[in-house]
Amino acid sequence: MSNINIKNLLACDMSRRGLVKSTAITSLALAAGGIALPFSRRAIASGVLAATAPHRQDQTIWSACTVNCGSRCPLRMHVVDGEITYVETDNTGDDQYDGLHQVRACLRGRSMRQRVYNPDRLKYPMKRVGARGEGKFERITWEEAYNTLAASMKDIIGKYGNEAIYLNYGTGTLGGTMTRSWPPGSTLIARLMNCCGGYLNHYGDYSTAQITEGLNYTYGGWADGNSPSDIENSKLVVLFGNNPGETRMSGGGVTYYLEEARKKSNARMIIIDPRYTDTGAGREDEWIPLRPGTDAALVAALAHVMISENSVDQPFLDKYCVGYDEKTLPAGAPANGHYKAYILGSGPDGIAKTPQWAAKITGIPADKIVKLGREIGQAKPAFIAQGWGPQRHANGELTSRAISMLSILTGNVGISGGNSGAREGSYSLPFVRMPTLENPVQTSISMFLWTDAIFRATEMTAKRDGVRGKDKLDVPIKFIWNYASNCLINQHSEINKTHDILQDDKKCEMIVVIDNHMTSTAKYADILLPDCTASEQMDFCLDASCGNMDYVIFADQVIKPRFECKTIYEMTTELAKRMGVEAQFTEGRTHEQWMRHIYQQSREAIPELPEFDEFRKQGIFKKRDPEGHHVAYKAFREDPVANPLTTPSGKIEIYSAQLAEIAANWELEKDDVIDPLPIYAAGFESHVDPLIEQFPLQLSGFHYKSRTHSTYGNVELLKAACRQEMWINPIDAKPRGIGNGDVIRIFNQRGEVRINAKVTPRMMPGVVALSEGAWHAPDTKMVDHAGCINVLTTQRPSPLAKGNPSHTNLVQVAKV
Template sequence: MTQKKKSTVAFSPERRSILKLGALSCAAGAAGGSLLGLNHLFQPSEAQAFEVPALPEDPFIFTTCVNNCGNTCVLKAFVRNDKVIRVETDDSVEDDWENGVFQVRACPRGRSMRRHMYSPDRLKTPLKRIGKRGEGKFEPVSWDEALDIVAASLKHCVKNYGNASVYSHYASGVITGPMTRRENFWRLMNCLGGFSLGYSDYSSAQNQAGLRYLYGKAGYSGNAISDIAHTKLAVFFGANLSETRSSGGGLQYEILEAKKKGNTRIIIIDPRYTDTCVTVADEWIPIRPGTDAALASALAYVLITEEMIDREYLDTHCVGFDASTLPEDAPEHSSYSDYILGTGFDMVAKTPEWAAAISGVPAARIYKLAREIGQTKPCYIMQGWGIQRQAAGEMNVMAVAALANLTGNVGIRGGNNGDLDAYHQSKTPRLPVGNNGVKTRFPVFMWLKAVENGKNMTADQDGIIGGDRYPADIKFIWNYAGNTIINQHSEIAETERVLSDETKCEMIVVMDTHMTATAKWADIVLPSCMYPEQTDIVGPSYAMNTDWALLTEAVKPFFESRPVYDVCVDLARRLGVEKEFTEGRDREEWIEYLYQTGTRKTFPEMPATVAEARKAGVHFRAKSRDFPVPFADFRQDPVTHPLKTPSGKVELYSAALRTLSRKRKVDSSVLGDVIPFVPQYVATWDGCEDMQTKEKYPLQLIGFHYKGRTHSHYANVDWLLEVLPQTMWINPVDAERRGIRHNDPVRVFNDRGEVRIRAKVTPRIIPGVVAMGQGAWYKPLSADSKVDVGGCINTLTKYRPTAIGKANPQHTNLVQVDRI
């Protein structure tokens, strides 16, 4: 390895950007600790052995941080004796936002990579469970023994239950790099005839479902965030880009530059005064969680009654705004305007006064905001994904998007269709996976039901696609680079109940880098390499507005850690499909093949070989600031360029939702278990209007993406835990009523469990609402306890999929808080 000082664009003078957290204490006792004192975990004394100063002659390798924040930033890992001793980030170009090239600088998470690599929780060797499932008792075994067990279980499940009984679980710990991603196992299983795979995700399933009914497109469809440079007003419902897209190559930088260029006023509507409010907002409008559709409906009322709508656009591009564009078989008075004006099913006008009582936003501010939106052309209306992680999240999504249609801001420069800003196609090639013989799929959030009762899941009731009924119960779970089985899934106690029964799911295999909360529930644990320990091809991820490519290098793998591709080769050999899986290529040959057939097609100016590309370092390509405008063709000519809805138009009244409402059984005894056909506010269980539950649990609890980790990734890094400890946000009004002072220990509880955590008393959250950063590692007080001392919010969330998208409602919770 040699220190590189070349790039395919001009370098700036060398600048060091050392993580300032390095000056902090380097205590080794990270979250999770060593498991039962076994030697398969990395011990603190070993971690401290790498605390050595870097020297000028130390070489570095290029690597990346490829977890699921949407950014994928460049890292320079300085190496001595095959160990990473320091991490810096991209400094290879001068920032030039106008011309689409700028540094891909990592945030503190990526810069703390070395602490993550050598933390006490790092896995050394394969493990086999020796106690009850979930007890966390394991013994080290050889790779041969571990893979023999896995291969035998795969053969047994495929033979006895069918390919659909083998499930590759949703995980996003690695989101780019063909040789590092989860497609390796998919390719293996497709060589055997196929496997189960859920559709959609935990992040945006309600968004995808709601916009599919509205626009015929499953989300990710908004104008680029840079388009705010072309408007004077941008209104964000819940978006928190400064924390969720925080790197130099991500959307935090993009929005700051675009706002500056357009002199754009930004209004943010959120229960919390987030870091995005601090950094870019001109005004914060607090709102109660789950009530965005009520606010949007009241804004629509003002827009309609004060004649600030784009009537020509509504008549030519939309279905169901009023009776004149309703389908012939639609019920009388079922249009969107009927609901808003109070001539619909509930006969209640959705006035600002009506919405103020529900949302907590003053009526006067609702009138003013509606006029600001209606009088600004174009107006950029956007929503983050927090508003859709509610028990009726699809309605929040559709109600906000309806505002963009009322005002005619869809398909134009500087406007938006109400969705999150558009994602940008990754330039990283993918390992070909082949043909999956299992065509039937379930909503990914429903995987636990697929374990317990998969064969009784149907299309009408459970959202099955590709068939009328699911063909199998899940008997084998492969979990690679993810912590969603336990930590990130709703209602941990319910998940544990199902997985404790080994007659249901017979084998859980976890391949990961650390002993996570999910790994403790595995039958077999396989230690995986981290990114600096394996070579690959990487490029920008979905939330980056610049083009670049990098061929990474690697240090020696940690102890017995192995890359997932190599592990799948060994499994393929045991299963008799090695030739089909490898096609005669080893890892480096696959990288060369994918580089030639994929990367160089995107970047034809790249060096001729992988070896030359590695020497060149990071390759940048300028990208235009004027990104394509989604739905522009439809806006120009809706007849020639129709949408993929049944009508070809925007469906403010959805006949498909009406059909679904007649097919799908809902529980009328549960507040909010309904399927409306027009965007509307729905009061739900554990929401602000669930008065019966609020008598016992009066506070709404929401989660948020925490800047100290990406979901649960980096949650055990000691530096980040010291600077960004896990706390519960609570307003001073609510804290005073409970005798709680800042940093007091508290118990947050409901019928599903209890979390013990420190209180952050702050006016940055509204009264009646508390919040915890999602992703902290679950750490039960004892093996049979429902009390968590790790700060994991899913101890308290409810496993009840939404009525429409069968998706996660993890921000819909009611709790009580007491001082300990």
């Protein structure tokens, strides 16, 4: 029987049994390897269905995809004789949008078999025998690995203190409970280190550093947003760099809610992005391409239109906000230091932020800006939201605060159908996480500056480098824990510089990597430990950034750990023994006993949860938001006196006195701007930087369908389905002689990448785009041939958050 006939036969059989709705879809899934066949290999080879074989032991066990995509998806793993044969997703609930709908995994989660059985799997503990980065290792026993690490920790703590030990940023198992890899304080590595005197902590993250810090000064703390399900009450949806169609694709993600809610409200959707994303793909009403890093200039011009035409919500601004105009400007602020003066040109710079002014900066025609300003000013309620792309720039803190101003000016904050201008929020269940104890070390650094903390630690200060907990660092990082993370190399900026820093093992003396695969980062380990995949251990998997239904997945152990892989709890328990803190670390509980303990606590907070063993069979627990939809700052809007924000004034701070003080006292580099108002400032490596004469194209990154950051980046079938390419407009490609599919050089002063070109009008002229997360593959001259954008990004941090400006890059492109 031919392969194609087998596929058609299986597709018909699966369709008939209700496993899929289309034989075409089934055949595609079979070809892509996302769903393996529910038949034995021998039966397929002979053309006989495995269902006729009476001896096989077929089980269906619940598991999950726990990666950091902003959603978590249940996987129903079909196991025959101890081997995963194919993967399905959620089949529970009534599958109605307003009910307990099915949470269907995307192509990434459905390819889980390809991760579990990948040839890159780490099989046993190893130690480095070559230079860091060469990937040369020799096999060692677990006993030797544990003893080496315990001895290294004791030595480094004895010489330098616990601040010399650092937990690197990593979100490879973000959905897990026992296996959670970030934030550092919530990991089992942190629990171990807290039993041993603590560690150097970090703040911020590679996804949201600038928006987290920026909007903290507007709303206080993490800026909340309405759930995307609430769009069913909106008249207009405006998305700044928000692309759930490629980042949060699953049935538990934002894409599903966005589309289903818009069906109910028929809200117009406007997408503002330099790249025409799949979130649009014909579903949007308007795409407005915008020059990267100029969102704040566009917002200022939109504000000029709304203020000039009297379409701002003045009562809201008077009652709930600080610093819009002279009436609410705080004491000590300069005259005309308010937002309205900045927009109309009576502020310190004397420039009116007209649509004509913004057109030259943003690349958007002035008449288009006027039309958009009128539409936003008149539509209410309006769901205005930003993704995390706009803030991932050199001026990202200002950008995030500026975009939120559209919601504030129009009074769309705290109401159903509106939003805060931040990213969407969600309803969440109070499920208990693994306790990790308190860190005795109070010092922390920005997660982006760990490389600096290796080679210039004692120069790093609070006012120049954002050190927290003390005025300056006293010791460099000497020991790095890198758990479920490719951020040591692949996801950190300026890879060639990082390579040089890490190769000197007299600076950082020990790097331990705990992972599933031989990633780009794993090649820089001194000790390399093979972790179990989600399919090889038991855990609870929690949802994230969803809509008005939350859920918890019981991710059971599907198969026995492959090779010599161990769970993170096993590893940390063995290290705790050797560090003399086992009793404090385990509290006498095994992995499963901890899960039962956590679950019992969670049942006290969520009484509807079934018994542990019942939940284990059930696989997923879902619950709808009893309020209907999550509305950010609803209580504040209803009574701002009884429910103040956590800002100093208790109100929305358009003018921040705290930022004014920081701006006056911090040491800032040229082109770095911190301001009490959400102004526009170009920042470094912008479209007006003199460097553009040498590198005339702006390079922006984006998240890609075939990977979650770098996770799944070694699954060949996904790589073939979604090729790594650099997007370029025909206007920029033609004078360079670049055709679609040509191999090109992308280069700047930091390095060079060679990859194929995707010539498309879906990219704004003057801008090129390269998806992040491709696994770094350098040649002997450190030229990357995989399309890893971080060869080209900078380690210079943003001004306030000291975050990663991953989308602020100037490059040149040439045909090879």
